[in-house]
Amino acid sequence: MKSGIIGARGVGKTTVFHALTGLAPVAGQGDAKNRARPGQIKVADPRLDFLEITYGSKKKIPVELTMLDFAPNPKEQKEGAALDASLLPLIRDVDALLIVVPEFAGRAMPLAATVESVEGELVFADFDQAERRLERLKKEKGPIDFERGALEKCLKWLEQGRPLRALELTAQELQAFASFGFLSRKPVLAVANCDADRATAELSAADRAALEARGLDVFRLAGAFESELWELDAAGQAEMLQAAGLAQPARDRLITALYRHLGLLTFYTAGEPEAHAWSLHRGDSALEAAARIHSDIARGFIRAEVVAYADFAALRSDAKVKEAGKLRLEGRDYVMQDGDIIHIRFKV
Ligand SMILES: Nc1nc2c(ncn2[C@@H]2O[C@H](COP(=O)(O)OP(=O)(O)OP(=O)(O)O)[C@@H](O)[C@H]2O)c(=O)[nH]1
Ligand SMILES: [Mg+2]
Known part of the structure; x- marks a missing residue:
């Protein structure tokens, strides 16, 4: 899961990046x-x-979101442009965009x-790409009517x-259009x-209505304030957040917002070697979950052994889960649920 932080010049993109990841700006970052x-x-x-503790796992691997x-x-950037046009080719392969607006x-x-106005740039880039492709198709011969x-x-x-x-x-x-990476x-x-x-x-009612009509979510974040949090220990952070009336740091709220907006869920694989969390799209199948873990596991997929997190949390061991009849055997088309703990049987 990769999100690109975009917006006009000097709106605080790097500050937001710092707030979310803890990585401070570096001098002379990036070259052409x-x-x-x-x-x-x-x-x-x-x-x-809980899984790590219960299984006594040697390693814990959380879901990681890349910013x-x-x-x-x-x-390349004109003064006052909504978006640096030279960024457009760099964001074709991201899963989501964060558009920063300074307040x-x-x-x-x-x-x-x-x-x-930033979205306008994305729309324009897509128009340009679609038009060029169409021009090319018009020159080619053959059965291209569908595209x-x-x-x-x-x-x-x-x-x-x-x-x-x-x-x-x-x-x-x-x-x-799968290979197009349409931005809008x-x-x-x-x-x-x-x-x-x-x-x-x-949010003002007018902003909310305008953004909802476009299918966009809004996330409010005090960039400079949240970047400073990283300099404190856990107790200091909690105190500073509380003083600002915030229950959680922005990164945790952002995760919730991204999960909701992108329709994601978390599933787990757990055992003594490692407790591992994975993200997946809602509606994805057991086979797609297997592919997240490893392409070989998907290729050789036989069955998935699945237990719901709530059942495992109540029973606290694989043996008891089995005894209580809470371990299910599911096929490749099973629709994964948030919190599923799975073990995939496969043969390569
Ligand atoms: N007070 C305040 N200042 C901020 C905030 N975010 C950014 N700034 C200031 O705005 C200026 C630009 O911030 P950056 O984070 O570098 O902005 P940017 O969008 O990455 O800029 P470019 O990469 O040059 O386009 C800096 O002087 C920041 O200190 C904020 O939340 N509050
Ligand atoms: Mg920057």
Whole structure:
């Protein structure tokens, strides 16, 4: 799970990255070739802690979400541009976008309008890409009618300035576009980078309506304040958060928001060697869960032994789970549930 942090120049993208990952800005970050800086957020997970203790696992491996911060490219960015155009090719393979909008004193921009202008750049990039592909198809000979029709449908939509995420596409159309990495189809979280005293402020009704209409979630984060948290120990952090009226640091709230917005769940594999948490899309099958673990395990998939987390937590051992009849044998099409603990039998 990789999220790219984007937005206009100087809106606090690197500060938000620091707040979320604990990685402080480095001088002269990035060069023309390598502009993305990755940072990890380890997902705090009490269920995983319980599995580690109960199994006496030697290792604990939490879900990690990757954030990408991009070094600015002074050459290519026009003053006041909504988005650095040279970033567009770098965000084609991310799973989600965080659009940063500044709300801190001295640099406030209107939330909904700013997100819309960044989205406009994504829509424009998709339009450009679809149009070029269509031009190429028109020159080629052969049975290309399906993709042509699908592209024309997209172009018509994009022309009205609307993101592709709001356009219904058939499975076949999605398949045809699988390699395109359309930007305006990516899930977006708007991040309002505010001062600490506004960290829990409500959205205005107008902003909420505008963003909901676009299928976007908003996340409020006091970037500078949250970056400073990393300099303190756990007790100091808790005190500082409490003083600001916050129950959790932004990284934990962001994880919840991303999970909800991207429709993710967590499943586990656990034993003495390691307790391991994995993220998966809601609706994915046991076979897809197997593929997350290892392609060989998916290829040789026979059956999944599954126990719900709540059942394991109540019974506290594999033997008791079995005895109580709570261990299920499921096939490859089984739809994974949040908290499932699985063991996959496979043969290669
Ligand atoms: N008060 C306050 N200042 C902030 C906050 N976030 C960023 N700033 C300031 O805004 C300036 C730009 O912050 P960066 O995080 O470097 O912004 P950026 O979007 O990464 O900038 P570029 O990478 O150059 O486009 C810095 O001077 C920060 O100190 C915030 O939450 N509060
Ligand atoms: Mg930066």
